[in-house]
Amino acid sequence: MESLATTPLSEWHRENGAKMAPFAGFDMPVQYKGIIVEHKHTRSKAGIFDICHMGEFKLSGAGAKAGLNTVVSHDLETLAPGKCRYGFLLNEAGGINDDLIIYCLAEDEYMLVVNGACRQKDFNHIAANLPKGLTFTDVSDETGKIDIQGPESLDVLNTLLGSSWNHLKYFNFEVTDCAGFPMIISRTGYTGELGYELYLPASKALEIWKKLAADDRVEPIGLGARDTLRLEIGYPLYGQDLDENHTPKEAGAGFFLKKETEYIGKSGLADVKESLVALSIDGRRTARHHDEVLLPNGEKTGVITSGSFAPSLGHCIALAYVRAEDAEQKEFIVKTARAELPAHQSSLPFFTEGTARQKTD
Known part of the structure; x- marks a missing residue:
């Protein structure tokens, strides 16, 4: 143990x-x-x-x-x-x-x-x-x-x-x-x-x-x-x-x-050789670490590194490494254990209303 x-x-x-x-x-x-x-x-x-x-x-x-x-x-x-x-x-x-x-x-x-x-x-x-x-x-x-x-x-x-x-x-x-x-x-x-x-x-x-x-x-x-x-x-x-x-x-x-x-x-x-991209996935189905990322034609281009339902946004978000030549791709498919989920490349941050940099003085 x-x-x-x-x-x-x-x-x-x-x-x-x-x-x-x-x-x-x-x-x-x-x-x-x-x-x-x-x-x-x-x-x-x-x-x-x-x-x-x-x-x-x-x-x-x-x-x-x-x-x-x-x-x-x-x-x-x-x-x-x-x-x-x-x-x-x-x-x-x-x-x-x-x-x-x-x-x-x-x-x-x-x-x-x-x-x-x-x-x-x-x-x-x-x-x-x-x-x-x-x-x-x-x-x-x-x-x-x-x-x-x-x-x-x-x-x-x-x-x-x-x-x-x-x-x-x-x-x-x-x-x-x-x-x-x-x-x-x-x-x-x-x-x-x-x-x-x-x-x-x-x-x-x-x-x-x-x-x-x-x-x-x-x-x-x-x-x-x-x-x-x-x-x-x-x-x-x-x-x-x-x-x-x-x-x-x-x-x-x-x-x-x-x-x-x-x-x-x-x-x-x-x-x-690879680029970390931000992905948004409609709905509550969540991508997980190591799930495969595919191009729309079904070809594998990378893997999910972090994925979760986003409580502030109401849908799933993820980070993934994909081949550098595919980093400008807008649409992907995330292959989970139970489904293939359409994913759209997003900009960061996903959540844009954070207060970290607000003026306090």
Whole structure:
């Protein structure tokens, strides 16, 4: 039987009726009151997410920027303290080892946030490619992470901390001790809604979680709704839509690759064999991971990587890799276990009414 890791909140989830399942080697909550209920609550009010399974690394020392700049796709030359940026850790062929967010804490001081399932692999890869003399530490076990997302998340956060965070702009963060201990508050998230990610001592995670959960505007949200929320916005999931066999350009994320300097994998980005496309499917019948994608003549061109019923839209949506030469095709067929479903290529995001970038100051 698989031995699963727990988060500081795992016991609370079980005590409060969560359906639990393995995810990234952790025992994680899938749902509490139901995926659609939790999805709609996040879109309309505020939801809290246990993201303590993620990995966090700290890097510091003279030359940290220059060293890290050769390892990741992020442009660190333009990343100022107090700002964070999304990007990729690539293999030599340009395939995606992981997607991650880098926080610039100060000049030559960074925090890297990676996917939990990739934590050890990422740490080893980065450490092996950094110059000597830097301090590179895995602080995942001592770091808790709670996300609060939804249109009312700012008001809830202001109530929790007794201070205003209206000034914080999208993909900006601050280090604060207003809760009585050091905490990073980052205006980021994975739902497309106004939201904040809280990085705090693991020993304080349960205390803050309980205070948030006690607010009438807040509901705990499981991984099920987190997945439907991110898919409606078109955010990719590592291990499904992103992997070591596809480059960021193939994944439709080439616009993140703005750096002029050389970094691992850059030379492999030119070859585009497949393209990730967004598909809309009428009705509630859902495409699943690995379902085949066909051209109208019945010829296979690719596979579904993510698919779900979209609660905000009332029909199924999906992401799929298809042959690059078929990427401009407007009509496809998704071959499921029980039916062949007509699919229409869509633009991203599927859901266009998210509040993530709204002005708050």
